[in-house]
Amino acid sequence: MRPRQDVIGAPPCSCGSVLDHRSLPPVFESRHGHIRRYGRTPGTAKRTAPKRPAPKPPVKGTEPVEVYCRIRPLDSPTDGPRCVKIAGADGVILTVAENSHAARNGGLLRETKYTFRQVFDELCPQKAVFEQVALPLVEDVLHGKNALLFAYGITSSGKTYTMMGEPHDPGILPRCLDVIFNSIGELQAKKYVGTHVFKPDKMNGFEVQSEADAMLERQERDVLSKLNNNNAKTPSSRHAAGFANRERADDHNNSNNRRRDRSRVADLEEDNSYSVFLSYVEIYNKYIYDLLEELEYDPITVYKPPTSKGLREDNNHNMYVNGVVEVEVKSTEEAYEVMERGQRKRRVAATSLNAESSRSHSVLNIRIVQAPLDNMGQEVLKDKICVSQLSLVDLAGSERAARTGNQGDRIREAGNINNALMHLRTCLEVLRENQRTGESKYVPYRYDRMTHLFKNYFDGEGKVRMVVCINPSAKEYDETVNVMKFAMMTQEVQVARSERKEFDLGLIHGRRQLKDKLREDAEKATVEATRPQPTIFSFAPFPAIEVLQYDDGHMLPNLARYLQDRINQRRHLVEDFSQDEAAFRAHLVDIEREHNNFKIRVQEQEDVIKSKDCDIARLEKKIRNLERAHESLTRKTNSLERAKNSLEREVGEREWQLQMTVTEKNRLEQDNRQRLTRMERNCNKRIEESKLKVNEDAMARLKSHESRLAKVRNLLESDTESVLSTPLTTRSGSRYMAKSETDLTLTGKTPVPTPRNVQRPLTRQTATRTPRGGVPPPTKPKPNVKLHRRSKSSHEVYLAHKPKETVDPRSILTPSVKKTRSVTRLESKDMRGVDKYLLTCMDVDSEGDVATKLYKGDVYRTSTGGKSVVLNDVEVIKHKSPGDKKRKSNEYYDDDLENSSEVEDRCRIAVEGHGHMK
Numbered sequence: 001m002r003p004r005q006d007v008i009g010a011p012p013c014s015c016g017s018v019l020d021h022r023s024l025p026p027v028f029e030s031r032h033g034h035i036r037r038y039g040r041t042p043g044t045a046k047r048t049a050p051k052r053p054a055p056k057p058p059v060k061g062t063e064p065v066e067v068y069c070r071i072r073p074l075d076s077p078t079d080g081p082r083c084v085k086i087a088g089a090d091g092v093i094l095t096v097a098e099n100s101h102a103a104r105n106g107g108l109l110r111e112t113k114y115t116f117r118q119v120f121d122e123l124c125p126q127k128a129v130f131e132q133v134a135l136p137l138v139e140d141v142l143h144g145k146n147a148l149l150f151a152y153g154i155t156s157s158g159k160t161y162t163m164m165g166e167p168h169d170p171g172i173l174p175r176c177l178d179v180i181f182n183s184i185g186e187l188q189a190k191k192y193v194g195t196h197v198f199k200p201d202k203m204n205g206f207e208v209q210s211e212a213d214a215m216l217e218r219q220e221r222d223v224l225s226k227l228n229n230n231n232a233k234t235p236s237s238r239h240a241a242g243f244a245n246r247e248r249a250d251d252h253n254n255s256n257n258r259r260r261d262r263s264r265v266a267d268l269e270e271d272n273s274y275s276v277f278l279s280y281v282e283i284y285n286k287y288i289y290d291l292l293e294e295l296e297y298d299p300i301t302v303y304k305p306p307t308s309k310g311l312r313e314d315n316n317h318n319m320y321v322n323g324v325v326e327v328e329v330k331s332t333e334e335a336y337e338v339m340e341r342g343q344r345k346r347r348v349a350a351t352s353l354n355a356e357s358s359r360s361h362s363v364l365n366i367r368i369v370q371a372p373l374d375n376m377g378q379e380v381l382k383d384k385i386c387v388s389q390l391s392l393v394d395l396a397g398s399e400r401a402a403r404t405g406n407q408g409d410r411i412r413e414a415g416n417i418n419n420a421l422m423h424l425r426t427c428l429e430v431l432r433e434n435q436r437t438g439e440s441k442y443v444p445y446r447y448d449r450m451t452h453l454f455k456n457y458f459d460g461e462g463k464v465r466m467v468v469c470i471n472p473s474a475k476e477y478d479e480t481v482n483v484m485k486f487a488m489m490t491q492e493v494q495v496a497r498s499e500r501k502e503f504d505l506g507l508i509h510g511r512r513q514l515k516d517k518l519r520e521d522a523e524k525a526t527v528e529a530t531r532p533q534p535t536i537f538s539f540a541p542f543p544a545i546e547v548l549q550y551d552d553g554h555m556l557p558n559l560a561r562y563l564q565d566r567i568n569q570r571r572h573l574v575e576d577f578s579q580d581e582a583a584f585r586a587h588l589v590d591i592e593r594e595h596n597n598f599k600i601r602v603q604e605q606e607d608v609i610k611s612k613d614c615d616i617a618r619l620e621k622k623i624r625n626l627e628r629a630h631e632s633l634t635r636k637t638n639s640l641e642r643a644k645n646s647l648e649r650e651v652g653e654r655e656w657q658l659q660m661t662v663t664e665k666n667r668l669e670q671d672n673r674q675r676l677t678r679m680e681r682n683c684n685k686r687i688e689e690s691k692l693k694v695n696e697d698a699m700a701r702l703k704s705h706e707s708r709l710a711k712v713r714n715l716l717e718s719d720t721e722s723v724l725s726t727p728l729t730t731r732s733g734s735r736y737m738a739k740s741e742t743d744l745t746l747t748g749k750t751p752v753p754t755p756r757n758v759q760r761p762l763t764r765q766t767a768t769r770t771p772r773g774g775v776p777p778p779t780k781p782k783p784n785v786k787l788h789r790r791s792k793s794s795h796e797v798y799l800a801h802k803p804k805e806t807v808d809p810r811s812i813l814t815p816s817v818k819k820t821r822s823v824t825r826l827e828s829k830d831m832r833g834v835d836k837y838l839l840t841c842m843d844v845d846s847e848g849d850v851a852t853k854l855y856k857g858d859v860y861r862t863s864t865g866g867k868s869v870v871l872n873d874v875e876v877i878k879h880k881s882p883g884d885k886k887r888k889s890n891e892y893y894d895d896d897l898e899n900s901s902e903v904e905d906r907c908r909i910a911v912e913g914h915g916h917m918k
């Protein structure tokens, strides 16, 4: 199988793209702006200032993962060539090593510059590294934010050194603990004492434990620790578990050697109560083990091997190790002790590159639990607990089997370590691509325990920092290149910035001091109460002052002594009294001052209370208003509910009615269709009958018309003297006596009439006498027919009736009438004094031919005094279109027939002499 390190040894660019060095030009600028020089010619390739792309504007609310670089010293100054140079405060230049993979592959990369947030050289002290890298994270965690710090690098690059350090020069972990305890000092909640004791709820949260429970737990612990002390005589757990342990961890036990970090974080919430909890796990061969778990003692196997732990997600979607032991620590010493306990259990082994090589990734979780105190400074507010976490991760180093010379378990461990690191890299790459492109590709955190555990840091909020540890030895060049690329890629990952937790709940400040003050006062009062009361001093009784004998030489001296003593005593008493008085006065002054202070504070508190009362009153009023609003809304909701129900009912009814209507409509439609079909049948039948009847009527009317025409003809024939020998028969059977010249056919050009409906020019003009009755016009008169010549007498007066719509045809053929009176509209009076009647009609057929018809008649006086006209002649002057040659001659007869009814109508009016001609 190909060793893992060969796989990870070659991906050339931090952006993940594989570069073929041979195909690249001598100078190539990577996507990250790093200048790379290629070429076989060894020499001093002068490095120009790297041209980095303009930094992207930071996404609002996010910040990049901050990557720092630490270069460890070589084991000895003569320890081979170096491949790493420092370039300023934030850059390192990696020079290709001669025996490196890149060099062997032909494409020689001379120098590459990598830029970090900050670079620490070999001489950089631990304190400086801590202050730059970890102190801001400690500040964050004390202010309620989460943070992750991990050390990354190849094996033996100084990760554990950076994280743990040495007793005389501690690394990041112990310093973090120092600073935390320096900062929270007196603000800590008392362990097992008081009512504000935080306790893990086993689901990654915390609860407040009652004092009784806390005491009970303490007793249980005491018993357990005694038992453990007894068991300590048995072989140590680390040997029983068969794991090698770091001897240097024992050095930490000697706290006298340990140098403390004196830094502290200011501006903490003084009215909060703090607790610190530690948990320590390692991820070994894909499994998570609890380093603080007390292994059960078994008389046969001595100690049971540790069981792996699972990962769970809490209510806030944070990942945690299920069932992990969380130890509350109250001081740096306690924390050290716990940390070292875990450190001793961590799996390390000697490899050819590191005598104490970490075979697992270790995660120390420092959880700060804080909650604000109540107004009396006595208890914490249970529902305001804030938990923040600082995860300090010492990753196992990537390693190549060829370099380490590992075998057996070590090879398997190395494979798992490399896999986990590769997976971390994959996750970060996907995350970075998602952030760049706006896509939401699945980030495979879950495929590895380590990435799954850190998921919340990359997806959630909080600072993430990485210390990349570098071994500058040229032998490590190939792996160092990959570490650099990973670091470059990681710097481009953005994480959400978390906000500082605010604990200002409107409570009074200085609650903690108030509590202390009250306690002090109570203590003082107790002391005062136990102080012995001053006894009333009484002088010794007077000696006997009776002189019993004259020579009594004792009485007076005794008395004098007594009095002197008494005077002295009195003087002492007065002095004592004045001292007591002064003390009392001073005490009184103190009390007075204190009293005044209290009065001021009481006043302040009263003000606060007043303002709170105002607030309360305002809020109560608001609550009342809201309640009223709520009630009215409830009423409104109820009424709307009722309205909605009734509307729903109504809608239901309407729907039902609609359904019924539709059904009824369908039924009616069906009925109507049937009825319509029936009616259609009946109608068709009736239409057929009507048609027949109409035909019959039309035939009957035709017959009656014919008979009437026949009568008129007979009448005309009988009354007229100038009867033509050859009567012209119309299609309707009526006869006219032709008085005009017959068969007048004119050729030659005539003025073209312009009737209204004529559009085509007329080129031929024809005037024919129109026969009636469909008989073709005679071409020449029969010899026995006597043609009646048109009267030429000049005394006959014609009434020429030309309706308005007639136009002048401009024909050369005009009736030969001398005396003419023209009217356009016929009235009775016009008939006076006229002998002849001439009616001019014009007609345009569908072909556009214009026919001018001249009806002539004689005017007779009737017996009733009126005038009657007997039409006896008709002349038709036709203007034919040249394209009408094919027109059949009998069409003329059709036209005549059509017009005959019109002529009859007009004549009827003229004959009667009533009405108006159109």
Ligand SMILES: Nc1ncnc2c1ncn2[C@@H]1O[C@H](COP(=O)(O)OP(=O)(O)OP(=O)(O)O)[C@@H](O)[C@H]1O
Binding pocket: 071, 072, 073, 122, 153, 154, 155, 156, 157, 158, 159, 160, 161, 162, 354, 356, 357, 358, 359, 395, 396, 397, 398, 469
């Ligand atoms: N900055 C430094 N100054 C002095 N000594 C250092 C420094 N960094 C590392 N060392 C030394 O180098 C050796 C290897 O370091 P360390 O064990 O920390 O490497 P590591 O990266 O944790 O390796 P592994 O991944 O195998 O555990 C140790 O002896 C350590 O003391």
